[in-house]
Amino acid sequence: xxxxxxxxxxxxxxxxxxxxxxxxxxxxxxxxxxxxxxxxxxxxxxxxxxxxxxxxxxxxxxxxxxxxxxxxxxxxxxxxxxxxxxxxxxxxxxxxxxxxxxxxxxxxxxxxxxxxxxxxxxxxxxxxxxxxxxxxxxxxxxxxxxxxxxxxxxxxxxxxxxxxxxxxxxxxxxxxxxxxxxxxxxxxxxxxxxxxxxxxxxxxxxxxxxxxxxxxxxxxxxxxxxxxxxxxxxxxxxxxxxxxxxxxxxxxxxxxx
Amino acid sequence: xxxxxxxxxxxxxxxxxxxxxxxxxxxxxxxxxxxxxxxxxxxxxxxxxxxxxxxxxxxxxxxxxxxxxxxxxxxxxxxxxxxxxxxxxxxxxxxxxxxxxxxxxxxxxxxxxxxxxxxxxxxxxxxxxxxxxxxxxxxxxxxxxxxxxxxxxxxxxxxxxxxxxxxxxxxxxxxxxxxxxxxxxxxxxxxxxxxxxxxxxxxxxxxxxxxxxxxxxxxxxxxxxxxxxxxxxxxxxxxxxxxxxxxxxxxxxxxxxxxxxxxxxxxxx
Numbered sequence: 004x005x006x007x008x009x010x011x012x013x014x015x016x017x018x019x020x021x022x023x024x025x026x027x028x029x030x031x032x033x034x035x036x037x038x039x040x041x042x043x044x045x046x047x048x049x050x051x052x053x054x055x056x057x058x059x060x061x062x063x064x065x066x067x068x069x070x071x072x073x074x075x076x077x078x079x080x081x082x083x084x085x086x087x088x089x090x091x092x093x094x095x096x097x098x099x100x101x102x103x104x105x106x107x108x109x110x111x112x113x114x115x116x117x118x119x120x121x122x123x124x125x126x127x128x129x130x131x132x133x134x135x136x137x138x139x140x141x142x143x144x145x146x147x148x149x150x151x152x153x154x155x156x157x158x159x160x161x162x163x164x165x166x167x168x169x170x171x172x173x174x175x176x177x178x179x180x181x182x183x184x185x186x187x188x189x190x191x192x193x194x195x196x197x198x199x200x201x202x203x204x205x206x207x208x209x210x211x212x213x214x215x216x217x218x219x220x221x222x223x224x225x226x227x228x229x230x231x232x233x234x235x236x237x238x239x240x241x242x243x244x245x246x247x248x249x250x251x252x253x254x255x256x257x258x259x260x
Numbered sequence: 261x262x263x264x265x266x267x268x269x270x271x272x273x274x275x276x277x278x279x280x281x282x283x284x285x286x287x288x289x290x291x292x293x294x295x296x297x298x299x300x301x302x303x304x305x306x307x308x309x310x311x312x313x314x315x316x317x318x319x320x321x322x323x324x325x326x327x328x329x330x331x332x333x334x335x336x337x338x339x340x341x342x343x344x345x346x347x348x349x350x351x352x353x354x355x356x357x358x359x360x361x362x363x364x365x366x367x368x369x370x371x372x373x374x375x376x377x378x379x380x381x382x383x384x385x386x387x388x389x390x391x392x393x394x395x396x397x398x399x400x401x402x403x404x405x406x407x408x409x410x411x412x413x414x415x416x417x418x419x420x421x422x423x424x425x426x427x428x429x430x431x432x433x434x435x436x437x438x439x440x441x442x443x444x445x446x447x448x449x450x451x452x453x454x455x456x457x458x459x460x461x462x463x464x465x466x467x468x469x470x471x472x473x474x475x476x477x478x479x480x481x482x483x484x485x486x487x488x489x490x491x492x493x494x495x496x497x498x499x500x501x502x503x504x505x506x507x508x509x510x511x512x513x514x515x516x517x518x519x520x521x522x523x524x525x526x527x528x529x
Contacts, residue, residue, distance in 0.1 A: 010340055013337060013341065014341065014344065072504075075503075075504050075506075093344060094344070097340050097344045100315075100340065100506065101336065104313065104314075104336055105333065107308075
């Protein structure tokens with residue numbers, strides 16, 4: 004008898020298939036989504052993402068939420084094809100709930116990481132065919148070790164721990180260097196920053212990414228569109244409100260423009 | 261052996277008698293809606309009897325632990341697959357019971373060559389609006405009922421009737437009210453059940469059963485205190501105020517201590 008509590012296996016038993024491998028049509032641009040980042044600050048982990056979804060040269064949507072809560076203590080930030088990424092989020096969300104409710108205990112943090120890894124592995128054919136590549140960041144609070152942690156993945160499902168920070172998406176090369184610079188030679192390392200300082204840093208980084216990457220949305224003050232910023236601490240996941248982000252943006256990012 | 265219809269009817273009748281006897285030692289389950297959400301309460305020995313099924317659905321059961329587990333898993337599977345394929349709002353207690361487990365339970369009950377499910381189950385469902393919360397109960401023969409403000413499970417229909425008579429006139433606003441009311445109702449049920457068990461009949465038919473009608477708080481609390489020596493109070497709440505989608509939580513010892521009537525909280529430790 005196999006171990007119970009595996010929701011994904013249950014879905015597969017019923018004939019569910021995650022990614023549909025296939026050839027991307029020539030000249031057909033797929034929707035993708037763009038700059039996400041996570042780093043450790045004083046009280047936990049901050050995860051942020053811009054809100055633009057693009058298909059080739061076209062902006063599909065400017066209100067995408069790429070930083071998604073899987074449960075009270077974990078967050079998955081997505082870069083790549085949103086259709087597949089959202090599907091993965093739904094599977095994970097249900098898997099963690101199903102495990103908790105059937106086994107009467109929380110799935111361990113390592114178990115959660117592995118669950119995402121497995122989904123990415125199953126998605127490899129679709130990712131290589133160009134129809135479903137997803138490169139996520141997974142961050143959460145590990146109750147056993149009493150620490151918030153960051154992991155990032157490649158499209159094949161390998162998981163790497165982001166000891167201090169992790170980035171993903173088309174705008175990530177721009178900010179990866181900045182993160183290294185700030186963390187090494189800045190006034191203080193990222194891990195010493197307060198919640199507000201960390202949020203300001205995230206807004207600046209995403210603004211930089213938007214400056215050099217057309218597929219990253221940045222901040223649109225006229226439309227009142229701010230990036231999604233979520234904080235993970237021992238208390239769980241909280242989202243920073245738009246008014247709070249606006250005031251931080253106006254006082255620390257916009258340089259009085 | 262059962263080719264003649266009346267033999268089959270007889271067999272089902274015997275089965276009913278056999279099943280009724282299985283619940284005599286069981287612990288009643290009480291569900292009460294209050295402002296904060298829905299409280300489920302029972303007293304259990306070791307194995308819990310209250311469980312989370314879905315975001316807004318809680319489960320309470322009486323009967324054989326293995327049968328309860330089997331049906332709990334069936335409910336969990338149905339709820340999660342439906343919640344994934346459609347949406348969380350499409351997972352309703354009514355659909356799970358009416359089209360899910362009720363036919364299975366009824367079939368097992370009537371197939372006299374196979375074992376029936378020794379279960380009585382209560383599903384509590386937290387609505388999006390206050391005052392719309394609901395309950396579903398289902399018994400071993402597949403008969404289900406929908407209730408609104410409260411629901412009970414006990415060994416026999418007459419005991420359940422007594423508990424409901426005790427519950428019905430009482431108002432229940434705060435969580436403290438709910439805990440208080442649930443424990444008193446549980447004691448009414450458990451006392452009636454034990455009495456039935458001792459005399460081997462329906463408590464209503466018994467002479468001298470006036471003692472069992474006692475519903476004054478001190479007597480009931482003394483009964484609960486006695487039970488606490490071998491069982492422990494189990495409370496679960498579908499809490500409207502919990503952030504996030506999953507509303508189910510169990511009430512821990514610390515929280516129970518503040519909610520229980522004074523003379524019981526001291527007996528907790």
